[in-house]
Every structure is written in structure tokens, then in C-alpha cells.
Amino acid sequence: ADLQEATVLTATAEFLDDHTVRVSDNSGQETLIADRIFINTGATPIWPNIDGLLASKHVYSSTDLLVKDKQLKELVILGSGPIGLEFASMYAQFGSHVTIIDKSSKILGHSEPEIAEQAKNDLEEDGVSFLLESNLTGVNDTLNGVTLTI
Structure with missing residues (x-):
């Protein structure tokens, strides 16, 4: 897989059209152009009432995943909202096998x-x-990892 790079900008952003964003900070302005622009605003993790979920040593919040210092071979993400999809994309690019589980028949319900x-x-x-x-x-820790009941 090709190594890809991300640039993080802490700035104010303004859409100029469907493919152009102008970002501004104290150092000036920059115009960014892309085929697709995704907006992810962040949120607080929600812990559903699933047997064994909170007791597992192999369950992480989105905040935990941001500071994870080891590659995960397998990652299962519960929920197909913007944050779950953002992590799915990121970890797939890292080389993890990612599976998303959701009750809905389609992703990004809103x-x-x-x-x-x-x-x-x-x-x-x-x-x-x-x-x-x-x-x-259900979530059950095993000697080799974790077993999920779906």
C-alpha cells in the first residue's frame, strides 16, 4: 500500500464552491481544492448497553483510537455514523482489516x-x-483476542 500523508490545519474554513475551501488563520489564507470534501465535526462516544462491552480489554472509544500506538490487524467498528466511518477509513489506510456493524440498512443515516x-x-x-x-x-475476551456475538 502507498504511504499517504495528511495535513492538519487549525483554522477557520469557508466553502467557496462544491470543490473549494478557503482556510484562514493568523498566518494568512490558503485555498484548497478537492474532488470531494468531507466534514467531520467530532462528538462524544456513546457506550450502548451490550453484554461484556465495557468489561473487555479490547474495546476502544474513538478517543482511545486516536492515541493507539500499535497497528490493529482487525478492527470492528460499531456504528456507521461520521466518526465511525472516519476511523474505518483511517485504519483501512493503515492496513487494518476493518468491519463496520450497524443496525441500519444504510450508513450515515441522517x-x-x-x-x-x-x-x-x-x-x-x-x-x-x-x-x-x-x-x-455480546463481547467476550478470549486468550487470542475477543469474540463478538452478532
């Missing part, structure tokens, strides 16, 4: 169907798998 379908196609091209209309009901 988004336009065309946007959700394009995001799903992009993630599948990166190797992300989806278990939609699926329900995680």
Missing part, C-alpha cells in the same frame, strides 16, 4: 442517500467490510 452510497463505495474500495442490519449483542 445524510442524503447519494452521499451515503458514495461514502460506502469509497470505503469498500479501501477494503472496509459492512455488516448492515446486524446487531452486536
Whole structure:
């Protein structure tokens, strides 16, 4: 896999059109152009009431994943909202095998169907798998990792 780089900007952003964003900070302005621009605003992790979830040593919040210092061979993400998809994309690019589980029949439930379908196609091209209309009901740590009941 090709090594990809990300640039993090802490700035104010303004859309000029569908493919152009102007970012501004104390040092000046920069115009960025891209085929697709994704907006991820962040949120607080939600811990659903799933048997064994909080007791597992192999369950991480999105905050935990940001500071993880080891490559994960396998990553299962519960939920297909913006944050889950952001981590799926990031970890797939790192080389992890990523699976997303969601009760819904489609990802990004509050988004336009065309946007959700394009995001799903992009993630599948990166190797992300989806278990939609699926329900995680249990998490059990084992000697070799963790077993999920779906």
C-alpha cells in the first residue's frame, strides 16, 4: 500500500464552491481544492448497553483510537455514523482489516442517500467490510483476542 500523508490545519474554513475551501488563520489564507470534501465535526462516544462491552480489554472509544500506538490487524467498528466511518477509513489506510456493524440498512443515516452510497463505495474500495442490519449483542475476551456475538 502507498504511504499517504495528511495535513492538519487549525483554522477557520469557508466553502467557496462544491470543490473549494478557503482556510484562514493568523498566518494568512490558503485555498484548497478537492474532488470531494468531507466534514467531520467530532462528538462524544456513546457506550450502548451490550453484554461484556465495557468489561473487555479490547474495546476502544474513538478517543482511545486516536492515541493507539500499535497497528490493529482487525478492527470492528460499531456504528456507521461520521466518526465511525472516519476511523474505518483511517485504519483501512493503515492496513487494518476493518468491519463496520450497524443496525441500519444504510450508513450515515441522517445524510442524503447519494452521499451515503458514495461514502460506502469509497470505503469498500479501501477494503472496509459492512455488516448492515446486524446487531452486536455480546463481547467476550478470549486468550487470542475477543469474540463478538452478532
